[in-house]
Amino acid sequence: MFDDFFIRALFVGIGMALVTGPLGCFVVWRRLSFFGDTLAHSALLGITIAYTMEINIALSVFIISSLVALMLLKLEKTTNLPTDALLGLLAHSSLAVGLVVIGLIATIRFDLMGLLFGDILAVNVNDIIIVWFGGALILLVLKLIYKPLFASTVNYELAEAEGMKPEKVKVIFTLLLAAIIAISIKMVGLLLITGMLILPAAIARNISSNPKGMVIYSVIAGLMSVLIGLFSSLEINTPSGPSIITAGLILFVLSLIKIKRSSQLKS
Amino acid sequence: MKSSDNLLVKMEKAGVFINNKWLVKDVSLEIEKGKIITLIGPNGSGKTTTAKMALGLYKNISGKVEKFTKKIAYVPQKISIDWTLPLRVFDFMNLTSDLQDQEINEALEITGAKHLLNNDLKSLSGGEFQRVLMARALAKKPDLLVLDEPVQGVDFTGEIELYELIKKISETLKCGILLISHNLHVVMSKTDHVVCLNGHVCCSGTPISVANNKKYQELFGEDVSKILSIYEHKHDHKHGVDGSVEEN
Numbered sequence: 001m002f003d004d005f006f007i008r009a010l011f012v013g014i015g016m017a018l019v020t021g022p023l024g025c026f027v028v029w030r031r032l033s034f035f036g037d038t039l040a041h042s043a044l045l046g047i048t049i050a051y052t053m054e055i056n057i058a059l060s061v062f063i064i065s066s067l068v069a070l071m072l073l074k075l076e077k078t079t080n081l082p083t084d085a086l087l088g089l090l091a092h093s094s095l096a097v098g099l100v101v102i103g104l105i106a107t108i109r110f111d112l113m114g115l116l117f118g119d120i121l122a123v124n125v126n127d128i129i130i131v132w133f134g135g136a137l138i139l140l141v142l143k144l145i146y147k148p149l150f151a152s153t154v155n156y157e158l159a160e161a162e163g164m165k166p167e168k169v170k171v172i173f174t175l176l177l178a179a180i181i182a183i184s185i186k187m188v189g190l191l192l193i194t195g196m197l198i199l200p201a202a203i204a205r206n207i208s209s210n211p212k213g214m215v216i217y218s219v220i221a222g223l224m225s226v227l228i229g230l231f232s233s234l235e236i237n238t239p240s241g242p243s244i245i246t247a248g249l250i251l252f253v254l255s256l257i258k259i260k261r262s263s264q265l266k267s
Numbered sequence: 268m269k270s271s272d273n274l275l276v277k278m279e280k281a282g283v284f285i286n287n288k289w290l291v292k293d294v295s296l297e298i299e300k301g302k303i304i305t306l307i308g309p310n311g312s313g314k315t316t317t318a319k320m321a322l323g324l325y326k327n328i329s330g331k332v333e334k335f336t337k338k339i340a341y342v343p344q345k346i347s348i349d350w351t352l353p354l355r356v357f358d359f360m361n362l363t364s365d366l367q368d369q370e371i372n373e374a375l376e377i378t379g380a381k382h383l384l385n386n387d388l389k390s391l392s393g394g395e396f397q398r399v400l401m402a403r404a405l406a407k408k409p410d411l412l413v414l415d416e417p418v419q420g421v422d423f424t425g426e427i428e429l430y431e432l433i434k435k436i437s438e439t440l441k442c443g444i445l446l447i448s449h450n451l452h453v454v455m456s457k458t459d460h461v462v463c464l465n466g467h468v469c470c471s472g473t474p475i476s477v478a479n480n481k482k483y484q485e486l487f488g489e490d491v492s493k494i495l496s497i498y499e500h501k502h503d504h505k506h507g508v509d510g511s512v513e514e515n
Contacts, residue, residue, distance in 0.1 A: 029352050151362045154348055161322040161341035161413070162363040209353050209387065 006234060008128060009120045013230055013244065015131040016184050016196065017222030019138050022215045023180055024201035024222070026142075026173060029153050034084060035072070036197050038091040039181050040190040042068040044098030047115060047185070052105055058130050062182035068094055069174045118189030118241045120230070127186060134183040138176050145169045150211065188241045199248035200225065206255035221251055273300040275411045275443040276321050280330035283316050290316040292329065293467050296460075298411065298443040303433070305446045305454050305474075308464035309486065314447045315344055317464060318413050321445055336411050340404035344415035344447070346396075354388045356380070360403050374406035375399070377432065379425075393420030401429065405436060412436065413445045430457055 027036055046061035053060070068090055075086050114122075142149075152159035152166030159166045181193055188196055204217035228251075229244030275298045282292030291313025298304055298321065306314045319325060320332055322341060348354070360371045375381040380398040383391060391399065397420055404412055414433065418426040434457045437444050448454040454461075462471040463483050470480040477483050 029349065031349070031351070147363070147365075154352060154354065154359070154362060155343075155346055157319075157324055158341055158343060158346065159363060160324055161319075161343075162339050162407075163337050164363055205351070205353065210355050210358055211353060212358075214353055 005121050008123050009230055011128050012123045012131050012187050013226035015135050017226045019135040019180055020196045021200050021219030021222040022142055024197040025215050025218050027197050028201040033198050034087050036194040038087045039065045039178055040193045041091040042094035043181055043185045043190050045094050048098050048101045058182045061185050062179055065178035065181050066175055069178050116189050116191045118187045120187040120240045131183050138179050145172050149173055192241050192245050195245040203252045203255045207258045275336050277333045281320050281332050282329045283325050291466055296462055298445055300443050301441045302459045303437050303444045303446055304460045305458040306462050306464055312464040313466055314464055315415055318415050318445055318447055322413055338410040340407040340409035340412050342400045342404050342414045342417050350389050356383045356386050356399050359388050364407050366406055370406050374402040378402040397421050408440055409442055411443050415447045
């Protein structure tokens, strides 16, 4: 059944949406959108290393993104620079280093467009396995740290005072972000992965009144974006990664109607 | 040793030194089960810092802080919540624990906030929010309860009620309470031990001994006389027309 490229794309897309939905909620709640971006940029270096050393792309990206993430957590503590400056610093320098390394290794020529925007239609069965198994693992860990992570997102000191270990779950969550980027970079590319994290959560925020509801709506919005995006890319022959994000954007605009309604009801 | 069994927090010469400045230093105190300890002192005297040390929120402190319990509930002085989160009172009640609906309802009922259960947290007024914070702490049935200015924004009658409630909590839950308050006279009459801070422990002891302490009187000036009069004039009996004492 995985013979057809479109079916494979559907499976990978659905697997991704199931994971980016809940993770994306925390990205939005903790204001980490730009952080996700930084990790995605650093992924380029990971991909280059994977090509030169001939190792698995997802593994290599995960290692590099994790290192960048941990470096950020360390720099936050040891320097007086604001987090957004550190994020910019790491994002652009890791992207630049990635490009320099590509230039150095003249023997490798790969499709830069594919790298930036991904190619979900080119996935193979191996990719499906990585997305579903990796995704299941990410969701499992997220479920285990959900309570302390959520509590420390609401109020760090309160969570710490009441024994929730916010520092530890912050590091784990950061590694989960690196992991989702690692398993989905090939499909949506490094410029669109943050879109997959933020758009469904943003749509969900507009239509939900409690945290669990937002997580569920976020998954649904992600699934709808993938389905609408993929089918329309097949119908009207548009690039699939960007079509998924565009479908998400349209859903976001529609979700604004709900906000307008409920604010009218209140007044 | 009975007393050490009841010990929840022991601070010895604890202090916090940040940015070349002592926030507070040389604080020694013990929090025991069933006792209410009150921290008083002017603004910036290190009350909140001391409470946070007791909770273990500072990584680098001088001196020693030992905690003998993990069942802790905290009502912070200021709480900033990011409103990108959709959060109802119900979700907030369960923030750091898994409570039964019934436990949540009971706690909210006690603090007079039951009707707010399904409200959005950001729609609450300051006083309502304070009641929810108290209910959350109460519902956790902690061994140690740290209350940093718990009656802020609550109206006067509500304030008296809440202090009555704090007393009741300490009696029913047998938990130790570390209380920070501005409202000196109400606090004085409900507490077992008072620590008066001014960057260090200025004086401590039973409420009455602190109130009579010279250092304390210098620190608070004319307020003291008011407190003393209120504190010492606790009417637990009435006088008859001829001056004889009648029991209530």
